[in-house]
Amino acid sequence: MTTESLRVARVARVAKVAPRRRRPSALRSLSWAYIIAVIAVTAFPFYWMLRTALSNNYALDTKPSSLLPVGLTLGPFERVFGLATPAQAIAQGGSGASVPFARAFLNSVIYASVVTVCVVFFSTLAAYAFARLEWRGRSIMFRLVLFALMVPGLMTFLPNFLFIKDLGLLNTYPGLILPGALFSAFDIFFLRQFMLGLSREIEEAALIDGAGKLRILFRISIPLTSGPIATLCILGFISMWNDYFWPLLVTSNNEMAPLTLALGVFQQASPESMPDWAGLMAATLVSALPMLVLFMICGRKIINSIGFTGMK
């Protein structure tokens, strides 16, 4: 090697070995201060919920703006899990009503997971049909799917309710699950767009090797679409976990109510009475906990998914 190139190599090595540290500039400190401020503002409501959830309702009335829990107690969480006796609950400003936590939790898990699995599965099949199969009326059908995207969810509640009632499925698991599990225009549209972008070469190679359309779907297309499918699963689970209105309409007793409904007992008991604030905050935290856990496990994927879909 020439001396010139040796010298260049040495400079490059030095530059790589001893990176120059930048002095913290005013702009950098300002950026950090801004980020910390935004985090504080965003996280403060959650801290406030935690603080209220660890307080005694009556003591809270004497110090409503205290930053620390007032009358520190685990009573609200006991009320949420159904572990407090009515007398204990009433003494702390609660209602004395019982929360069938275990059953409601089970109902939520069943409802959210079955709906998510079904809807994503059926949407995948539909998306594949729209993307890769040729059949008469395909484009008209797809336009109908797009049209369905424009219908606000609120308008479907009452027709679905009457339909489920006519089928005699009110207050049953199928009645709860079916409307959400069979059709999702967004999922179909989203998966179709992704499948259109998959390379045809692999599929054609499989076709030449004698694979049928279904085998191509299950062996090739779905594994390649695993990212968006996981996205839809996560987002779907979260939205079904938090669903309140449809279970409210369809279920009529505590046995079928999911967690969101069962914890409704902590909301304002009557137009005239004060809500059980501590119990309400504890209930909200507990019902949000599975979502927080899910977020911590699959957090990066969710962020990417939201960015990917452009929708929340």
Next chain:
Amino acid sequence: MRRKAIAACIAAAVLPLSAAACSSATSGGGSSGTGSDYTVNWWTWDPNQAAAYEQCIPGFEKAHPGIRVQVSQYDVNDYFTKLTADFVAGNAPDAFQDSLLTDVGELQPLNSYLSSGQLNQYSVGVSSVKGPDGQPYGLPMDWATAAMYYNESAVKQAGLTEQQIQNMTWNPVNGGTFEKIVAHLTIDDNGVRGDQPGFDKNHIKQYGIGVLDAADFSGQTSWFPFAASTGWTMRGPWATSFSYDNPKFIQTMDWVKKLVADGYSPSFNQSTLSDSQLVGSGKVAMTVGGSWEATTFAALPGIKVGIAPTVDGPAGRRSINNSNMNVMWQGSKDKQATFAWMSYQESAACQTKAATYNGSFFPSISSSMNALVSYEQAKGVDLSVFTQQRDQGELIDQVPAKNWTEIGNNLNPIFEAYFLGEKNDSVWQQADQVSAQSIAGTAP
């Protein structure tokens, strides 16, 4: 090969659904029965009352073999939505708690079920159960009214006696002894009281009286006790409009505005805290609060709160009574069984048992109310102020009107505009018209 795959897919899709179906609960929010047993479904929005009335079920089922009772509770914000949905579905409960007969078209008139004189056992709320046709549609369940709650140590520090607070007079011209007391109870940041020289009305540490300028068209826990004590009435039962355009009412509202301007009462929406928080944290010395807050005030640690009657105005003392009623759905499959439960539930025995279980409501039967008063006395809560209101005829029943929610949506902004100073006295004529339109359902 392909057909097998398709069959496998379909089976995989159907399997979880059938598994779920196998483990589903029994269907129907309406009544079902095993054999000859009929289950009466009863709904309420109050978890406290749900827990309380469940105490009566064993006694009822023993006395009425063949009838079972199931109590369900739904949050108040969704209660009426769920009721309407279930009216449509034909799935509504046999009987339920109602306020103001909101869905009177779906209710069963009770004339043919009531025994003669059965309604005479109730001391409050009987006029509230009459429908637009004058027939009774329900049984009075409970009642609730308003009174003055005051911080006893704040009163003592101001050099006032309990006697003075219990006997406050008022008139819309100069505010009577009430305004004097309130002025003396108000303390600014420098410790100067409201009736002393150098009082700074812009920096108040403790207000003499809580929120009176509420954007509430019925004003039960704010301005109503004052306005009604002049002899003014808002309306008659099932009236077609309210009567805000009345000199006595307008004079009262002007007085409220002046009280706020003088710095004795918080200005509109200045605070989002509730009555108990305002008194509990020392921001106000006295407040008009609901009878349902009595246990809350008594349970506040570190502060003793007394209860006093509302002000004695030119026409005496007045307060709104809110009664809820036990009503029957006209689509109930066994009305006799349902009425048997309702009668039992609103009998002295059950009302006493339920009210003294957790003190969650004031029963409408006198003897049960007296039992509740003793029960609360033992816990240090004095409810005699409320029973005196009932016995001395100071209660005005909150009689029903159509489209109650819509009335609130249309009228409350008018009150807000008035108290914010955006509108003057001429707005009350408009309020009357808006109320007429809202009741008729023709509001824009």
